[in-house]
Amino acid sequence: MSLEQKRILATSIPGPISVQMQERRKQVVSAGVGTTLPVFIDRAHGAILKDVDGNQFIDMGSGIGVVTIGHTNEKVVAAVQEQVAKLTHTLFTVAPYEPYVRVAELITKHAPGNFAKKAAFFNSGAEAVENAVKIARKATGRTEIAVFDHAYHGRTNLTMSMNFKAHPYGTGFGPLAGSVHHTPMSYPFRDSEGLTGEEAATRAITYLEKRVGAGQLAAVFIEPIQGEGGFIVPAPGFLRTLSAWCRANGIVMVADEVQSGIARTGKWFASEWEEGFEPDLITVAKGIAGGMPLSGVVGRAEIMDAAHAGGLGGTFGGSPTAVAAGVAVLEQIEEGGWLERALEIGELLTSKLTALQAQYPIIGDVRGKGAMIAIEFVEAGTKTPNSKAVEELVKHCHSNGVLILNAGTYNNVIRFLPPLAITNELLEDALEVLAAGLAKL
Numbered sequence: 001m002s003l004e005q006k007r008i009l010a011t012s013i014p015g016p017i018s019v020q021m022q023e024r025r026k027q028v029v030s031a032g033v034g035t036t037l038p039v040f041i042d043r044a045h046g047a048i049l050k051d052v053d054g055n056q057f058i059d060m061g062s063g064i065g066v067v068t069i070g071h072t073n074e075k076v077v078a079a080v081q082e083q084v085a086k087l088t089h090t091l092f093t094v095a096p097y098e099p100y101v102r103v104a105e106l107i108t109k110h111a112p113g114n115f116a117k118k119a120a121f122f123n124s125g126a127e128a129v130e131n132a133v134k135i136a137r138k139a140t141g142r143t144e145i146a147v148f149d150h151a152y153h154g155r156t157n158l159t160m161s162m163n164f165k166a167h168p169y170g171t172g173f174g175p176l177a178g179s180v181h182h183t184p185m186s187y188p189f190r191d192s193e194g195l196t197g198e199e200a201a202t203r204a205i206t207y208l209e210k211r212v213g214a215g216q217l218a219a220v221f222i223e224p225i226q227g228e229g230g231f232i233v234p235a236p237g238f239l240r241t242l243s244a245w246c247r248a249n250g251i252v253m254v255a256d257e258v259q260s261g262i263a264r265t266g267k268w269f270a271s272e273w274e275e276g277f278e279p280d281l282i283t284v285a286k287g288i289a290g291g292m293p294l295s296g297v298v299g300r301a302e303i304m305d306a307a308h309a310g311g312l313g314g315t316f317g318g319s320p321t322a323v324a325a326g327v328a329v330l331e332q333i334e335e336g337g338w339l340e341r342a343l344e345i346g347e348l349l350t351s352k353l354t355a356l357q358a359q360y361p362i363i364g365d366v367r368g369k370g371a372m373i374a375i376e377f378v379e380a381g382t383k384t385p386n387s388k389a390v391e392e393l394v395k396h397c398h399s400n401g402v403l404i405l406n407a408g409t410y411n412n413v414i415r416f417l418p419p420l421a422i423t424n425e426l427l428e429d430a431l432e433v434l435a436a437g438l439a440k441l
């Protein structure tokens with residue numbers, strides 16, 4: 001299904017049909033399930049979302065990094081259609097099917113690290129993180145888990161305990177899981193001037209050695225570029241120093257690449273941006289299957305094999321349609337062009353956004369890699385977070401047909417993670433809408 005790659009405002013936002021649907025929704029859908037933009041989407045293609053009133057939005061968020069190679073990518077649609085008519089379920093641990101193995105071949109081939117790798121598949125990012133915890137504990141015989149400030153790992157009990165922000169993820173939902181230790185992150189924009197990656201890592205390591213003890217730790221979990229935290233890119237040397245310390249102390253280093261992985265940053269995995277950083281395990285989800293629910297853990301074969309037979313599984317994990325979509329996504333990335341496109345998008349975004357930063361002192365920082373770029377807003381001339389500006393800008397963009405997402409511990413970040421299928425015209429159009437919003441502020 002193709003759709004003209006053009007922003008169209010057919011009604012006010014939200015349009016009348018969306019308003020009606022929103023009313024129905026309020027009657028029957030839990031208030032705990034929020035909405036960023038209350039328009040109901042009917043269809044999508046490339047980087048365009050079309051709502052039930054005929055409005056067309058430029059998607060600058062890819063459903064939080066999911067439809068990386070574009071909405072309704074033809075090969076993904078065809079693969080799912082073919083699979084759904086052939087076989088939808090056996091449960092892989094009852095009786096296997098080939099595309100699950102094919103996805104494992106592709107992901108183990110392209111995950112960083114010059115060693116034998118294996119993979120296992122699940123449904124959601126949180127489930128992948130939970131399984132990585134189980135595997136690391138089994139492999140080390142240890143219990144404790146370290147995570148970083150500003151991190152996000154999911155909404156299950158264990159993963160919400162691993163999140164930095166209590167609200168909205170954890171408030172009132174406790175008791176939280178134990179044996180999770182929060183550690184200082186490297187946050188170049190907010191760390192003291194000149195703090196190197198090595199120094200920031202030493203700060204975290206000292207903290208863990210004192211608070212937990214290296215010998216107690218099963219795993220250290222880190223997003224190589226933090227997603228929900230606001231696309232925080234740690235200072236160079238941070239990840240490498242941490243992983244060297246993990247290796248020396250028998251701790252499993254886990255990179256949570258649920259948001260940053262699968263071609264998003266111009267490499268298969270964001271971990272590859274830091275030389276010498278070789279995570280033992282990587283969690284993947286979101287962009288791996290173009291919108292079908294698929295997640296996985298991939299990493300060192302001997303660690304992945306530490307889990308006993310029957311210890312990992314789940315009814316729907318790596319279901320036939322999800323893995324068929326995964327094969328179609330990964331084969332297209334392997335064919336080439338997508339990593340380069342992510343880098344081009346990154347250059348275009350960064351140059352336009354740094355020009356806006358020069359003009360508007362409320363933009364404190366422009367950062368990220370490839371098609372994972374964010375701007376952090378402050379009160380002009382300070383580092384005081386400015387969430388009000390973000391709120392206004394998001395509203396402005398939404399009512400003008402551009403779907404942008406906020407992020408950040410202080411809700412003062414706008415993140416850009418468009419589908420890599422986006423055209424330059426659409427990107428430029430979206431940034432012009434943003435610039436008009438800034439001028440209005």
Ligand code: PLZ
Binds near residue numbers: 153
């Ligand atoms: N790890 C790094 O970014 C999901 C959350 C959306 P699930 N981030 C988006 C929301 O409001 O729930 C995420 C992530 C990182 C893990 C997860 C969790 O992935 O597929 O949402 O469970």
